[in-house]
Amino acid sequence: xxxxLRITTxxxxxxxxxxxxxxxxxxxxxFVIFILLQNYHFLRKRHSEYFSSGKTASNYEVAFAVDEDxxxxxxxxxxxxxxxxxxxxxxxxxxxxxxxFVYSFAGNSTRLSGIQNKVDLSPFIEETIVFDESSISNPVxxxxxxxxxxxxxxxxxFFTEEDYNLESGQPLPVILxxxxxxxxxxxxxxEYKDNEYSDQAVxxxxxxxxxxxxxxxxxxxxxxxxxSPFEFPRMFDHSNEYRRIQFIYTKSDDVDVQAVxxxxxxxxxxxxxxxxxxxxxxxxxxxxxxxxxxRIIGFLAVISTIMCLSSLSMIxxxxxxxxxxxxxxxxxxxxxxxxxxxxxxxxxIVWIILSLxxxxxxxxxxxxxxxxxxxLLIFFAMMITGIALVPVFMVNKKCNLDMFIRExxxx
Amino acid sequence: xxxxxxxxxxxxxxxxxxxxxxxxxxxxxVEKGExxxxxGKSGCGKTTLLNILAGIDSPDSGEYYLDGKLIxxxxxxxxVRFRRNTVGIVLQQFALINDFTxxxxxxxxxxxxxxxxxxxxxxxxxxxxxxxxxxxxxxxxPTLSGGEKQRVAIGRALVGNxxxxxxxxxxxxxxxxxxxxxxxxxxELNKESGATLIIVTHDEEVAQKCNRVFHLEKH
Numbered sequence: 001x002x003x004x005l006r007i008t009t010x011x012x013x014x015x016x017x018x019x020x021x022x023x024x025x026x027x028x029x030x031f032v033i034f035i036l037l038q039n040y041h042f043l044r045k046r047h048s049e050y051f052s053s054g055k056t057a058s059n060y061e062v063a064f065a066v067d068e069d070x071x072x073x074x075x076x077x078x079x080x081x082x083x084x085x086x087x088x089x090x091x092x093x094x095x096x097x098x099x100x101f102v103y104s105f106a107g108n109s110t111r112l113s114g115i116q117n118k119v120d121l122s123p124f125i126e127e128t129i130v131f132d133e134s135s136i137s138n139p140v141x142x143x144x145x146x147x148x149x150x151x152x153x154x155x156x157x158f159f160t161e162e163d164y165n166l167e168s169g170q171p172l173p174v175i176l177x178x179x180x181x182x183x184x185x186x187x188x189x190x191e192y193k194d195n196e197y198s199d200q201a202v203x204x205x206x207x208x209x210x211x212x213x214x215x216x217x218x219x220x221x222x223x224x225x226x227x228s229p230f231e232f233p234r235m236f237d238h239s240n241e242y243r244r245i246q247f248i249y250t251k252s253d254d255v256d257v258q259a260v261x262x263x264x265x266x267x268x269x270x271x272x273x274x275x276x277x278x279x280x281x282x283x284x285x286x287x288x289x290x291x292x293x294x295r296i297i298g299f300l301a302v303i304s305t306i307m308c309l310s311s312l313s314m315i316x317x318x319x320x321x322x323x324x325x326x327x328x329x330x331x332x333x334x335x336x337x338x339x340x341x342x343x344x345x346x347x348x349i350v351w352i353i354l355s356l357x358x359x360x361x362x363x364x365x366x367x368x369x370x371x372x373x374x375x376l377l378i379f380f381a382m383m384i385t386g387i388a389l390v391p392v393f394m395v396n397k398k399c400n401l402d403m404f405i406r407e408x409x410x411x
Numbered sequence: 412x413x414x415x416x417x418x419x420x421x422x423x424x425x426x427x428x429x430x431x432x433x434x435x436x437x438x439x440x441v442e443k444g445e446x447x448x449x450x451g452k453s454g455c456g457k458t459t460l461l462n463i464l465a466g467i468d469s470p471d472s473g474e475y476y477l478d479g480k481l482i483x484x485x486x487x488x489x490x491v492r493f494r495r496n497t498v499g500i501v502l503q504q505f506a507l508i509n510d511f512t513x514x515x516x517x518x519x520x521x522x523x524x525x526x527x528x529x530x531x532x533x534x535x536x537x538x539x540x541x542x543x544x545x546x547x548x549x550x551x552x553p554t555l556s557g558g559e560k561q562r563v564a565i566g567r568a569l570v571g572n573x574x575x576x577x578x579x580x581x582x583x584x585x586x587x588x589x590x591x592x593x594x595x596x597x598x599e600l601n602k603e604s605g606a607t608l609i610i611v612t613h614d615e616e617v618a619q620k621c622n623r624v625f626h627l628e629k630h
Binding site: 006014326331333336337405 | 458465468494496500502508510511519522523567
């Protein structure tokens with residue numbers, strides 16, 4: 001083993017320029033394998049399993065319907081989190097566009113981004129919703145929506161994180177509009193019962209008079225509303241369903257929202273997300289840039305992998321030819337050929353490990369995770385390297401001491 | 412019992428009717444510690460004989476005994492094992508690894524010996540001293556003269572204390588002055604170690620320094 005390690009160390013450090021070429025080649029190779037595997041996963045998963053487009057939006061809407069069970073399953077069992085993570089990155093890219101405000105509403109992980117407290121939403125108000133005198137609205141609000149919509153409590157409290165993580169059987173906390181304060185008191189239980197569902201809510205707070213919020217270009221007054229962290233009554237049969245709706249507001253009519261979304265999906269090699277305008281009219285020219293890109297990138301990655309493999313094989317072949325006299329000397333000194341070959345394999349393992357680092361770093365910096373399972377990446381990198389090593393073993397087999405002594409193998 | 416004995420060795424190259432007979436019914440006996448020069452015209456089979464002695468090639472027929480044991484090399488790996496602790500080889504073109512220092516090149520002869528790093532260091536240092544090249548130990552072959560390179564090569568061949576030292580035209584790449592010096596050194600170190608030295612050469616002066624000369628005839 002000592003001999004193998006000595007030859008390996010010697011090979012690793014003896015010709016830095018040549019070794020650097022090998023390393024760069026392998027980095028490139030690993031990177032294209034990474035892209036190849038990532039795209040393979042995307043193509044393998046049906047678009048409809050994860051995403052659907054909807055029309056109900058104020059200005060534009062992109063709706064994601066994802067089964068929470070499936071996400072959990074994917075995370076824990078199949079390690080297929082890349083789709084979800086890339087989806088997050090697409091959303092981040094859309095949200096970071098300075099021409100848009102993005103409001104995202106997603107079950108128990110509702111969040112608000114883009115629209116900050118200081119943003120004046122009044123330009124988007126086109127109408128004020130007037131409810132029937134007898135009706136009570138039941139908006140479901142996220143934790144941070146109170147802050148975003150400047151909602152103020154006259155008595156009681158806002159919702160807390162615990163309210164969004166209720167255990168089964170606990171009454172649903174609700175905050176009531178100003179007008180309902182004459183009917184209910186803090187701590188009152190509101191019961192709901194019909195043929196299908198029954199549920200209980202507990203009053204935890206009252207809003208100030210004239211409270212309201214803007215959504216879908218309309219002002220919704222909340223004086224006669226029951227605000228809750230979940231839909232009331234809770235439909236426990238569907239409690240696993242995780243629905244996420246993304247609303248995109250433009251700052252001006254000139255902004256092509258579909259183009260912005262297309263750019264984000266194309267940049268991340270993600271499936272097309274179709275945006276629909278507020279009036280429900282379908283966008284006529286929905287491009288499928290990103291889906292095409294996934295296939296094109298996949299194709300290019302295959303070509304690149306083949307080119308990298310050829311290039312790596314050539315470099316290693318030339319190196320093996322140059323090393324032939326040295327290997328003959330090893331044989332003269334009683335060092336068997338298998339030790340020489342194993343040292344080459346060990347050396348390549350070192351290069352594989354080093355070549356993985358940039359790919360992992362890039363993946364982490366963009367997606368905060370390695371999107372492709374590590375074992376799969378290492379497996380493919382080793383497979384490519386193994387193929388590239390075949391010519392090396394063939395050259396090493398030509399270590400003929402008779403030829404060497406007769407000076408037909410020269411330095 | 413002689414140290415080395417070749418009995419009716421035959422060796423040919425090529426196939427069927429195009430084959431060339433290089434060695435025919437060759438018999439040779441070499442005693443332990445003897446210094447033998449093998450001479451002959453080009454193509455008479457000197458290097459082929461050396462290869463058979465080194466376990467690099469096998470004869471078509473005949474028997475090769477070394478230290479009383481019948482040597483039968485059936486594969487390249489068997490040849491490697493045979494050479495490991497038995498045979499030292501010195502070649503005309505020095506056969507040094509250019510990325511290794513003189514010290515490392517000599518140490519290479521001990522890599523498969525199983526010695527500890529400390530013991531290896533002692534043996535290599537002793538050899539450097541015997542060769543008179545201690546001050547060159549950190550130099551790389553491209554910076555050494557022909558004579559210095561050959562000393563390093565001799566050091567590598569002898570450092571493992573082989574019982575048989577084979578040299579193929581060891582002075583072929585050296586000038587006359589250096590040639591004399593290297594042959595004297597080789598002879599001296601050989602006597603000291605007690606190994607058997609077989610030199611393949613076409614140089615009469617080199618041959619005369621040996622105890623005996625064996626002439627090979629071309630067939």
